Amino acid sequence: MKAVQVSRRDFLKVSGMAGAGLALASCTAVVPETGTEAAPQEVTVFFWDGPPLIGIREEALAPFDEAYPGCELNFTSVPGGWNAGYSEKLYAGLAANDPPDLFIIRIADLPEFLSKDLLLDLKPYVDRDSYDLNEFPALAIESYTHDGGIYGMPDNVASVAMFCNQDMIEEAGAQVPTNQWDDPGWTVDDFFNMCEAVTQRDANGDTTQYAYQVTGWSVIWQIWVRIFGGQLVDDPFFPTECTLNEPGAVEGLQFYADLIHKYGFAPRFDVMQDLGAVELMHTGRLAIINNGSWSFPNFHDVDYEVTLGHYPSGPGGRANYVYYFPLVIPKTTQVPDCAWNLLKYFNGPAMEKIIQDGGLQGTTLSAQQAYFLTDTRPPQNKQVMVDAVRNFVAPDPVLTNYNEVSRTMQAEVDLLLNGEERDAKVVADRIKAAVDPLIQEGQWR
Amino acid sequence: MLSGLTFRRREAILGWVMASPWLLGFLAFTLGPMIASLVLSLYDWDLISPALLVGWGNYREFFVDDPLSLHSLRITLFYSLMAIPLHLVLGVILAMLLNANIRGQSVIRTVYYLPAVLAGVAVAMLWRWIFSPDFGLLNLFLSYFNIEGPNWLGNRTWVLPSFVIMSLWGVGGGMVIYLAGLQGIPTDLYEAVEIDGATAFRRIWHITLPMLSPVIFFQLIMGVISSMQIFTQAFIMTDGGPANASLFYMLYLYRQAFEYRNMGYASVLAWILFLCILALTLLLFRTASAWVYYEAETQRT
Numbered sequence A: 001m002k003a004v005q006v007s008r009r010d011f012l013k014v015s016g017m018a019g020a021g022l023a024l025a026s027c028t029a030v031v032p033e034t035g036t037e038a039a040p041q042e043v044t045v046f047f048w049d050g051p052p053l054i055g056i057r058e059e060a061l062a063p064f065d066e067a068y069p070g071c072e073l074n075f076t077s078v079p080g081g082w083n084a085g086y087s088e089k090l091y092a093g094l095a096a097n098d099p100p101d102l103f104i105i106r107i108a109d110l111p112e113f114l115s116k117d118l119l120l121d122l123k124p125y126v127d128r129d130s131y132d133l134n135e136f137p138a139l140a141i142e143s144y145t146h147d148g149g150i151y152g153m154p155d156n157v158a159s160v161a162m163f164c165n166q167d168m169i170e171e172a173g174a175q176v177p178t179n180q181w182d183d184p185g186w187t188v189d190d191f192f193n194m195c196e197a198v199t200q201r202d203a204n205g206d207t208t209q210y211a212y213q214v215t216g217w218s219v220i221w222q223i224w225v226r227i228f229g230g231q232l233v234d235d236p237f238f239p240t241e242c243t244l245n246e247p248g249a250v251e252g253l254q255f256y257a258d259l260i261h262k263y264g265f266a267p268r269f270d271v272m273q274d275l276g277a278v279e280l281m282h283t284g285r286l287a288i289i290n291n292g293s294w295s296f297p298n299f300h301d302v303d304y305e306v307t308l309g310h311y312p313s314g315p316g317g318r319a320n321y322v323y324y325f326p327l328v329i330p331k332t333t334q335v336p337d338c339a340w341n342l343l344k345y346f347n348g349p350a351m352e353k354i355i356q357d358g359g360l361q362g363t364t365l366s367a368q369q370a371y372f373l374t375d376t377r378p379p380q381n382k383q384v385m386v387d388a389v390r391n392f393v394a395p396d397p398v399l400t401n402y403n404e405v406s407r408t409m410q411a412e413v414d415l416l417l418n419g420e421e422r423d424a425k426v427v428a429d430r431i432k433a434a435v436d437p438l439i440q441e442g443q444w445r
Numbered sequence B: 001m002l003s004g005l006t007f008r009r010r011e012a013i014l015g016w017v018m019a020s021p022w023l024l025g026f027l028a029f030t031l032g033p034m035i036a037s038l039v040l041s042l043y044d045w046d047l048i049s050p051a052l053l054v055g056w057g058n059y060r061e062f063f064v065d066d067p068l069s070l071h072s073l074r075i076t077l078f079y080s081l082m083a084i085p086l087h088l089v090l091g092v093i094l095a096m097l098l099n100a101n102i103r104g105q106s107v108i109r110t111v112y113y114l115p116a117v118l119a120g121v122a123v124a125m126l127w128r129w130i131f132s133p134d135f136g137l138l139n140l141f142l143s144y145f146n147i148e149g150p151n152w153l154g155n156r157t158w159v160l161p162s163f164v165i166m167s168l169w170g171v172g173g174g175m176v177i178y179l180a181g182l183q184g185i186p187t188d189l190y191e192a193v194e195i196d197g198a199t200a201f202r203r204i205w206h207i208t209l210p211m212l213s214p215v216i217f218f219q220l221i222m223g224v225i226s227s228m229q230i231f232t233q234a235f236i237m238t239d240g241g242p243a244n245a246s247l248f249y250m251l252y253l254y255r256q257a258f259e260y261r262n263m264g265y266a267s268v269l270a271w272i273l274f275l276c277i278l279a280l281t282l283l284l285f286r287t288a289s290a291w292v293y294y295e296a297e298t299q300r301t
Helices: A008-027 A056-061 A080-096 A107-115 A123-128 A139-144 A166-171 A189-197 A218-227 A247-261 A269-275 A277-282 A294-301 A335-357 A365-374 A383-390 A402-417 A425-444 B007-040 B057-065 B067-099 B105-117 B121-130 B137-143 B159-181 B187-195 B200-228 B232-237 B249-259 B263-291
Strands: A041-047 A071-076 A102-104 A159-167 A207-212 A286-292 A307-308 A326-328
Touching: A041 B067, A056 A071, A056 A335, A071 A277, A071 A335, A080 B249, A102 A335, A107 A139, A107 A402, A107 B057, A123 B249, A139 A326, A159 A166, A159 A218, A159 A383, A166 A286, A166 A425, A166 B105, A189 A207, A189 A307, A189 B249, A218 A247, A218 B159, A247 A402, A247 A425, A247 B249, A277 A286, A286 A294, A286 A402, A307 A383, A335 A365, A365 A383, A402 A425, A402 B249, B007 B263, B057 B067, B067 B200, B067 B249, B105 B159, B121 B232, B121 B263, B159 B232, B187 B200, B187 B249, B200 B263, B232 B249, B249 B263
Parallel strands: A041 A071, A041 A102, A207 A286
Antiparallel strands: A102 A326, A159 A286, A159 A307
């Protein structure tokens, strides 16, 4: 067979023509074959699942495609939370006008999304499907509402509680925190007496057993501010000024910091960061820590009685903090019906599985109730978490820059908690001076 | 295709073609974003709504309205002033010690260099434990001398020195470069001063340091650039606290860009950092003729 010699020029010509042909072919419209069904609409969803939730939510949502044959789920998780890549990915999608069809945001970010009119109003879908919103905590829905529209549904509604080593407290002959929200017999004075009884020191005066965990975690010092009748701002839905320097708030902050520096009932909060409160509790050196339902698996196999209790009541009544991050649908979605169906599915069949598998506290009160009343694994009295959600009254201030406001507050509170500053009034005055201009900047409605 | 061209022209075209991947990369991923950020610095832009022209407003905010911008620049400079000289001095001393002809020299050098291989989050976590006020190794060590160690990372006074101490972890990286420099010094220079009866100190002062000065200069420039950009440690260990005492410039830039999404203002921060580093580098180059000795350089008279 005679070999054909191809010149370089010929080779380039042929290659060029082939390439051009392929490029043209790829530009032609794809015509669906006659008789086939329309392809399902892809609905993309972004979450930030990390351990222990990783995989749980995706698995729970997997049957969605079967439940809604016209839709096809595309699940993406960016582990690590908002600041670990999730927000960058989300904002890159928004900037490119290609956001996911359903995604989670922090509650503090919702005002910014609303102020820029980025989100789809879910009210018409709620009305069309007669979707029962009474199942959700009212304040959460109220927080997602703007100008009569509803712009989100909860991803999870999670409270915090006092996780108590009941054995340690009872051995000290002290009162265990109540599991009844309306219990008049668990006040700040009772809490103080409990701390005094539980805290133990050796002959050198060194503390061998602490009563309570004081932490830099902002939601906890906010709870103590509220217990003493204080508030972060004058009106959370329409904030105009910081009110942390008012007497109740100052008293709450002072009491909280004094638990470490004046009374020695709590280890230094920086020590807690190093060791981990759960470890101190497991080793019998700390009786009460602050935690949420995500920490339940840490207590399933402990060799002591662990129970949940409410925070004590004070001049401001009883208080708690509840996370209620929303799931939202962008206004630009091409598949609003599928996105809405996915949202409903998430809060319905999927959520039951997610709660059972230990991922989230849940969104609807009935689902929370069903699980927390029947699960017998430690900790005991999980009903406390549901009661806290039901009685939740203090949303985060609705500001477009609440993250910055929150950071500014925290920087000063850190000084109070680490003992560099002892006077809560001085700290609170500084916070007000720094935060009030930010509040003016962050108002948007 | 290139056959009709002269050899010189053909070579020039090939040169450009060979360099084009790098050039394209530079244009697309370095110069382009730099120009874009310069333009952005005149705008208020949060990624999700149209950019709003604010002119010099962001620059004014940096210098006049924002107390944290100059604060973060100040503490970064303060950190650099503490860390860079320590790195230079310890690196040179270590290199001179390890330049001696002793048994197990390679092993010792490797041991000192090893920490420089580890970096980032793992090291930050490790040092968090070392600095732990009640259970940390550092305070345990101090307690042997009846010294009560401070709350290193939780106290405004001690948090910056803590980062400086931690930065010495990587001193072995510089040591290797100094070692290479030391080994490039001709031995006949030492033999000459030895014949003249010079002491060890004079040998170092008149031979070692001048001959090593180009390496020291290089390390100084690199030190300025890297210390002005310190980020990971503060991000992991203190998140800028307590009370913004470790809010380094890059951390603040990150917050403005990716937490508060003030892209225009973050661009201003980036450009000011660039100008600061450029100014410091130029200043060092201006001083170099007074203390950096290049062996091959012809002295102008």
